[in-house]
Amino acid sequence: MAGRTNTEEAFVMSEPRNGGSVKTLGIKVPDSLHAQFALVAQLDGISLGDAAIRAVELYVTTKRAEPDFAARAKAALDEIEREAAARRGAIEGLFGSEGPTPGTAEQTTGSTRRRS
Incomplete structure (x- = not known):
């Protein structure tokens, strides 16, 4: 082409x-x-x-084989772990420290639909 x-x-x-x-x-x-x-x-x-x-x-x-590759990979892994912890915290904040339960998710979805 x-x-x-x-x-x-x-x-x-x-x-x-x-x-x-x-x-x-x-x-x-x-x-x-x-x-x-x-x-x-x-x-x-x-x-x-x-x-x-x-x-x-x-x-x-x-x-x-690059000298700084392992350090760059570790930094990327650390960033992934920070982002996962932040997301985990956000979810725990929504549902309390115990996390979401199947019943809680269904109740939230159902109540949202009824309001619409």
Whole structure:
């Protein structure tokens, strides 16, 4: 396709495969890079899909080897835990410290409907 100037994610879909889950990743690649990628895959006797998986594996391996990668991953995990704690606190604030019960949720939904 004309007009492609960079690589960007187009879509991601989940699909079951070999008892597990896989993601389908569609990307836009500049024509010249696609031609080189297709040629290299052909010379290696593998499909573009298999070549893409190898490329992603190499990228992940390379990133893991970076000196600051573990610290950045830990910071991301800490942020996820902070956000989860904040959401947990918000839910507990709605229903008290015991959290929501199935009856409480049904009563709230029912009473909201009656008021409408």
